[in-house]
Amino acid sequence: MSPSAGRLAQAAASDDEESLVAALRDGNERAFSQVVRTHGPRMYAMAMRLLADEEAARDALQEAFLSVHRSVAAFQGKSALATWLHRIVVNASLQQLRKKARRPEVSLEEEIPKFDELGFLVGPTKENPASVEELLQRSDIRELVRRSIDGLPDACRVVLVLRDLEGYDTAATAELLGVSISATKVRLHRARTALRKKLEPVLTEAGS
C-alpha cells in the first residue's frame, strides 16, 4: 500500500480531514474523488446560486476542482477543508461571471420604489401578517424566492448571495468582487429592494 493510499485508508476509517488533505497532496486519485463526491454537491449548489446558469456552474465547478488539485500543496489547514473549498468555488464562479458573455443587464427600474410629487411613497398599505416560516411552508413561494434571486441582474445577485445568504461581511464581499465597500452597499441595497419588489405579491395583502 502506498503511503498516500495508507493515509486515505486512515482518513476513511477515522474521518480525519488532515489525512485526507495529506493524501490529496500526494496526488492520490481516490482522495480527490472522495473530496469531489463529498463536497462537490454543495460547491455545485453554491456555483448555481451565484451564476444562475447550469452550464456556467458546471464550468465553475470543474475549474474549482482543477484549482484544488493545483493548489492543495499550499493549503495549510488553517481553515476547515470545506471553508477552503467554498472560497475556491466562489472565486471560480466569479471568474466565470467575468469570462462569460454577460447576459443583458435586466433593468431594475420597475423594482425601484415610486414616490408621488410630494415625496410620498406609492405602494401597498397592508402587510401580509404571515411569518417568514409560514410563508415558506408553501412550495410555490419557495420557488418564487429562488426564481426571484436567480432573476436579479448578475451584479446584484452575487452581492446578495455572498453578503446576505452566504454570510460574508461587507469588506470580504467587496474584496471578492474587487469593488469598493460603498459600491457593495449600494448594490446590496438595490438587490434587496428588487427582491422585495419581486416578492411584494406575497409579502403584502392583495388589493391594499
Place this chain on the structure above:
Amino acid sequence: MSVKTWFIATMGRKLRGDPGASRFKRRVGSLFRRYFPGQLTCAQFERFVFDYVEGTLAARERARFEFHMRICPMCEVHFRSYVKAVEMGREICRADQRDAPMPLPDDLLAAVLDARREEE
C-alpha cells in the same frame, strides 16, 4: 356645502386623479411639513432603510426614521417587507444547504475527474 360633502367631494377627486387632486396633495404636504418639521419624507426614509437595517444609522437619524415609520403605513409596510424578503432569501439558502444535497450528476462527476487526470 357642509364639511362632510366637501370632504367626500375632495376625496373623490383625489381618488379619481382629478386636477384638484394635486392641490389636495399639496395641502396635505404643507400640513405635514408644518406639523412635523424636520421629519423625513418617504423618499428620504427609503434612502435610510439600508443603514437602519445594518445598524449604522446615527441616533438622531434613527429616531427620525422610527418616527416616520410610525406615521406612514406605506413606509412601514415597505420596510417590513424589505426585511422579510432578505430573511426569506436567507432561509431558502439555509434550507437548500441543510437538505441533503443530491449527488453530483454522473456526467459532471466524470468531467471533473477526467479534467484532473488530463492535468496530471
